Amino acid sequence: MIAREFRGEAHTGPELFACWQELARSSPTPTEIRTEDPDGFDARVKLLQLGETQVSYAHCGSLWSARTERLIRDRDAELYKLSLPLQGHSVLVQSGRTAVAAPGQFVLASSSLPYEGGNTMAQGPSRIVQIRVPRGQLPLPARTVDRMLATPLPAKAGFGHLLHRFLTTLETDSGQYGPNDGVRLGMVLLDLCAGLLTHFAEDERALSPEAHRRQLFLRTQDFVRRNLGEPDLSPETVAAAHHISVRHLYRLFAEHDLAVGSWIRHQRLEHCRRDLEDPGQYHLPVQVFAARWGFSHPAAFSRAFRTAYGTAPREYRERLRAHYIRITA
Structure with a gap:
């Protein structure tokens, strides 16, 4: 498993925010970001690469991002982004819907469609974990997944609870895994994401037989x-x-x-x-x-x-x- 951390010790305020703007523009799914307080901006993020899937854990102040038609034409890695606020709220506007996700709720976005989103601070900085999954890695039709864009998905029971627990444990124990564990962890993560989305799509037939067996195995273990x-x-x-x-x-x-x-x-x-x-x-x-x-x-x-x-x-x-x-x- 490959882990990287980006911290702001070398820069403060506007300089740090300018660095984050550059990171956002140069990502596989570029976005434009803004903040209400560039002078007091502070942020850090931890990235875990699990095979084809990436997980990020971000601590940051108020931050808003927009992915426009122009940015999509410029570069699109065709990702789904599943976000879970741990502190503060996440807001997402996509496909004619607006979602406000509280701690304990996932919200799904597609990099292939325009969106605007951000976070609202509670007491202290926002804490958000986000999963980036290549669209082709999910064993569900795109039309099934796209029905859940910008819709809060509960994380307190069933597959949502399993996925929530997996993500929080992964952050705590990331130092315990070796370089070869990333792909295996990524497979577990993909299974949990597919289970969550399939459950809320109410379409078990969308799962491949292999994915269905893996999810049954995870349910029995839980x-x-x-x-x-x-x-x-x-x-x-x-x-x-x-x-x-x-x-x-x-x-x-x-x-x-x-x-x-x-x-x-x-x-x-x-x-x-x-x-x-x-x-x-x-x-x-x-x-x-x-x-x-x-x-x-x-x-x-x-x-x-x-x-x-x-x-x-x-x-x-x-x-x-x-x-x-x-x-x-």
Whole structure:
């Protein structure tokens, strides 16, 4: 994964805004930008390249952009831009519609049609994450996607929630990925974007069979993560919740070199391990963590933990606690 950051330490005010104007004009989808306060303008952006898809995380003051017919004729990379305000509001005018997206709402734009948009500040600078997806990478017809331009799309449930969580986690953990992880992350991102748009287009038939299977896989994983604390969580309950056979579920996970039961157990153990490492929970008995993450029998939990990490859970925590006491004494 390729990550780049643009900050304003070398320039301030009008000089910094002039740099941003040049960046906007030289992008694959050039725009003209303006601000209400060029003298006090401040901004920074982090760019992540995930294969053919790009994600940007921007912190900036009031900023408005326009993509005109002339700029489209000059250069058009044929992108869809899916934006999510994290602080402040995003405004988009395109295809005869006006959308005002609040935090917790996505809004979609096309680089191939004229638009005008910007952000409104709340308390402090605006924070916006934007996904740029080549039009040909989405497994949906353009006419299906274009029906959702300049329309707020909720990000608090379903695929919107999955995508929101993926983007915020990606920003926090971007340093944990290597150069070869970008393409794989980009595929996951594309699947989530297609799922979000297909859901709101109410046209599941627009998905290719391959994309539909990938999205079903993501939905089953999300179900497992949300239900790890249920002792009766099993391949059978996961399959039943998604109205598929257990055999189908096994095949779905096998396509990703995973076994359903083993993956569920690994997720539970990882959560237990993180809780054991938390100094704020050192006072809790080990069996509390086992029960919290769906292990009904303490002895079975201890055996599984020892097999996975080479030590018993109590010994693992005592070693960490001793180290914590030494470094904080």
